Amino acid sequence: MKAGYACQSPEHTLARRQFLGSVAGGFVVGGLGALTNPAVAAALERKQMRVLVMFMSGGLSQLESWDPKPKTDTGGPFRSIPTAVPGMHISELLPQTAVHMDKLSLIRSIDTKNGDHGKGRYQMTFGRNQMPGVAYPHLGAVCAKGLERADNPLPGHIKIGGGSRGTDSAYLGPKYASIGINGKPPANSSRASNLTEDIDILRNKFRQKANERFAQLRRTAETDVYTQSFEQARQLMERRDVFDVEKEPGSEKERYGDSQLGKHCLMARRLLENGIPFVQVSHSNYDTHNENFNFHLEQLGEFDRAFSALVGDLHERGMLETTLVVVMSEFGRTPKINARYGRDHWGKAWSVCVGGAKIQPGAIIGATNANGTEVSERSVEHGDLFHTYLSAVGMESNGSFDIGGRDMPIADPSRGPISELIS
Amino acid sequence: MPATMSLDAKLTHVLHEWKHGKPMVACRFDPLGRFLFSSSEDYTLQRWNVDSGEKTAWEAHDSWVRDFAFSPDGQVCISAGCDDRMIFWNTADEKPAPVRTVVAHKGWVRALDVQQGTGLIASGGNDNLVKLWSADGEPVQELAGHANNVYSVFFHPTEDVLLSGDLAGVVNQWEVSTGKLVRSLEAKDLHSYNKGQQVNYGGVRDISLSPDGKVLACTGLHKATNPLGAVNEPLVLLFDWAKGEKIRSQPADGVKGIGWRTKFLADGSEVCGTGGSGGGYLVFFTPGEEKPFHKLKLKDTVRDMALHPKGLLVATTHYDGHIRLCQLTAKKA
Numbered sequence: 001m002k003a004g005y006a007c008q009s010p011e012h013t014l015a016r017r018q019f020l021g022s023v024a025g026g027f028v029v030g031g032l033g034a035l036t037n038p039a040v041a042a043a044l045e046r047k048q049m050r051v052l053v054m055f056m057s058g059g060l061s062q063l064e065s066w067d068p069k070p071k072t073d074t075g076g077p078f079r080s081i082p083t084a085v086p087g088m089h090i091s092e093l094l095p096q097t098a099v100h101m102d103k104l105s106l107i108r109s110i111d112t113k114n115g116d117h118g119k120g121r122y123q124m125t126f127g128r129n130q131m132p133g134v135a136y137p138h139l140g141a142v143c144a145k146g147l148e149r150a151d152n153p154l155p156g157h158i159k160i161g162g163g164s165r166g167t168d169s170a171y172l173g174p175k176y177a178s179i180g181i182n183g184k185p186p187a188n189s190s191r192a193s194n195l196t197e198d199i200d201i202l203r204n205k206f207r208q209k210a211n212e213r214f215a216q217l218r219r220t221a222e223t224d225v226y227t228q229s230f231e232q233a234r235q236l237m238e239r240r241d242v243f244d245v246e247k248e249p250g251s252e253k254e255r256y257g258d259s260q261l262g263k264h265c266l267m268a269r270r271l272l273e274n275g276i277p278f279v280q281v282s283h284s285n286y287d288t289h290n291e292n293f294n295f296h297l298e299q300l301g302e303f304d305r306a307f308s309a310l311v312g313d314l315h316e317r318g319m320l321e322t323t324l325v326v327v328m329s330e331f332g333r334t335p336k337i338n339a340r341y342g343r344d345h346w347g348k349a350w351s352v353c354v355g356g357a358k359i360q361p362g363a364i365i366g367a368t369n370a371n372g373t374e375v376s377e378r379s380v381e382h383g384d385l386f387h388t389y390l391s392a393v394g395m396e397s398n399g400s401f402d403i404g405g406r407d408m409p410i411a412d413p414s415r416g417p418i419s420e421l422i423s
Numbered sequence: 424m425p426a427t428m429s430l431d432a433k434l435t436h437v438l439h440e441w442k443h444g445k446p447m448v449a450c451r452f453d454p455l456g457r458f459l460f461s462s463s464e465d466y467t468l469q470r471w472n473v474d475s476g477e478k479t480a481w482e483a484h485d486s487w488v489r490d491f492a493f494s495p496d497g498q499v500c501i502s503a504g505c506d507d508r509m510i511f512w513n514t515a516d517e518k519p520a521p522v523r524t525v526v527a528h529k530g531w532v533r534a535l536d537v538q539q540g541t542g543l544i545a546s547g548g549n550d551n552l553v554k555l556w557s558a559d560g561e562p563v564q565e566l567a568g569h570a571n572n573v574y575s576v577f578f579h580p581t582e583d584v585l586l587s588g589d590l591a592g593v594v595n596q597w598e599v600s601t602g603k604l605v606r607s608l609e610a611k612d613l614h615s616y617n618k619g620q621q622v623n624y625g626g627v628r629d630i631s632l633s634p635d636g637k638v639l640a641c642t643g644l645h646k647a648t649n650p651l652g653a654v655n656e657p658l659v660l661l662f663d664w665a666k667g668e669k670i671r672s673q674p675a676d677g678v679k680g681i682g683w684r685t686k687f688l689a690d691g692s693e694v695c696g697t698g699g700s701g702g703g704y705l706v707f708f709t710p711g712e713e714k715p716f717h718k719l720k721l722k723d724t725v726r727d728m729a730l731h732p733k734g735l736l737v738a739t740t741h742y743d744g745h746i747r748l749c750q751l752t753a754k755k756a
Contacts, residue, residue: 070486073464076464078486078505260621284620285619285621285622287620287652288651290651291650299622337446338742339723
């Protein structure tokens with residue numbers, strides 16, 4: 001496919017130079033400049049906002065986490081405990097997180113009407129229902145673009161806990177697609193041992209010259225993608241240390257715990273601290289059709305320590321006011337306990353935990369009925385949550401991206417943010 | 424039950440179904456065989472008169488009860504569970520009322536046993552500890568040595584020995600009088616870590632000893648190809664007690680689920696209560712054979728099993744809200 005860039009217009013020439021010279025500028029539509037509301041873009045540029053998503057793969061049980069119903073027919077064996085917020089109780093599986101609930105809030109009234117893993121994951125991370133032939137950008141891609149800063153060469157959309165390069169940025173382009181890492185600096189990101197730094201610099205300069213010359217006459221969308229990916233990789237190599245949790249002092253490693261999730265959360269803090277706008281940490285696995293209680297005991301024990309350390313750390317470093325924290329899953333789990341002490345898929349009445357950035361701390365939005373089978377107050381769905389996340393980091397969620405002169409709604413225009421949760 | 428009836432596992436049949444109406448959890452007979460105690464997901468305890476089936480139900484714990492144990496004379500019942508507590512009861516009181524409540528562990532109390540003769544109580548919990556208590560609930564000793572949740576405890580009936588089994592398939596042998604860890608048996612076949620799902624699964628769900636004291640049985644599951652989806656099979660591991668060496672694995676021959684509990688019968692054979700995705704079974708083995716010699720499918724999945732002190736009656740708790748009593752003899756003519 002031939003890109004329409006051969007017009008040699010000053011805009012595109014400038015964009016290309018920006019990209020090749022400093023990676024910071026977007027080459028199609030640049031970062032914050034992509035937002036159609038310049039005032040919003042300017043405000044975001046002043047204050048680096050970031051998003052951290054903790055994705056509880058498989059479907060975290062709301063009854064064993066944010067919306068316990070002890071001593072009901074669906075309550076299960078775990079009790080609820082008080083938190084730092086008077087009147088707010090969560091599961092006893094989260095004692096360390098309970099201490100930080102004055103910095104976080106709960107949305108207990110989610111009805112996504114879905115019990116399928118793939119569709120649920122899409123709903124929660126793309127903010128819309130999945131439809132054949134229609135591609136929307138992932139929350140991470142939206143944030144990477146909307147919160148992009150010209151002075152930060154690092155990639156903007158990182159998923160910790162698996163995967164490689166994602167194809168989840170749709171019309172925003174590959175620059176904003178996710179890069180998956182596994183708790184270590186990305187593979188092959190160190191300079192080859194037989195190259196000196198000087199030789200490497202010369203090599204890259206030569207490559208850039210050749211690239212520019214080639215692009216003058218034969219630039220296509222495909223060559224732009226290659227160039228962009230290569231350049232992102234090169235700059236990522238320069239900042240490789242950002243991904244190395246071994247650089248952290250022992251006290252920090254101890255605080256987050258020795259689990260894989262602990263290391264991933266510590267890495268997430270390093271990435272957010274270094275200005276990466278969107279980081280997602282995945283934790284597996286909560287798809288507990290069998291022995292739900294034993295498995296939640298194991299998984300949430302690991303989560304509680306790592307997550308509470310991360311929230312406390314962000315708070316102490318003064319980063320929480322600029323970092324949205326979201327704990328989400330593809331859905332919740334059935335209130336009814338099955339014959340194998342399991343809980344199955346349940347999208348009808350479940351919860352997420354949010355905090356930081358412009359989220360009102362210590363709030364509880366919505367409610368479920370006495371045994372958690374239905375939403376009883378303030379029903380919300382994934383589209384509302386998507387708007388809320390973006391609003392919490394100062395993006396105008398009802399706005400649009402300007403993609404080649406075409407307005408593309410950032411979030412589902414038929415939904416809106418949970419405004420009472422935004423300060 | 425006529426006294427002349429003799430054990431014949433192959434003729435095991437359901438004698439009674441007692442309905443509670445809510446999913447059941449644990450069950451145990453008192454040592455005198457008068458009562459069956461059970462617990463359920465509705466947070467109540469039940470006491471069933473074995474002869475009449477009459478039920479007394481009451482609420483006391485803040486969570487599910489996972490195990491019961493009794494003083495050697497049968498006069499005191501101890502219940503324990505997911506509220507970290509042990510509650511002491513007079514077994515036969517018309518209206519049961521707590522005699523004493525003890526916060527026993529930080530986290531669930533998963534298992535209890537009482538030492539014959541001394542009445543010493545052992546508990547195992549989610550704090551990875553085994554604890555010893557006097558008969559009236561005073562702390563005696565903490566036994567630290569497990570790196571995982573303790574799933575089962577078992578006093579040897581004649582030796583100065585307590586055994587405790589954990590999630591990882593470690594069975595620790597303790598000298599009761601000193602609290603010293605004597606040895607560990609490897610029941611690791613009962614545990615697996617699923618890398619894809621990133622979960623630990625299995626555990627030593629029960630420990631029991633053959634009547635001649637020569638064979639130790641550890642019960643649980645194996646072949647956990649999909650732990651979160653309940654794809655696993657029951658397994659009994661037999662150990663030579665004297666040597667501490669595994670002598671045999673006894674898979675349940677195609678049955679899917681978890682082996683909850685194994686009891687040795689008077690003739691030296693074993694009965695294992697299993698439940699899971701394949702439904703509920705009583706599976707019968709002889710220690711000398713790998714394969715079961717008999718299986719009885721029950722109406723609903725099994726969650727626990729208890730053997731009456733006379734050895735001819737087995738009780739099982741079920742998800743469908745029933746207790747089922749199976750007689751291990753021919754049907755009464």
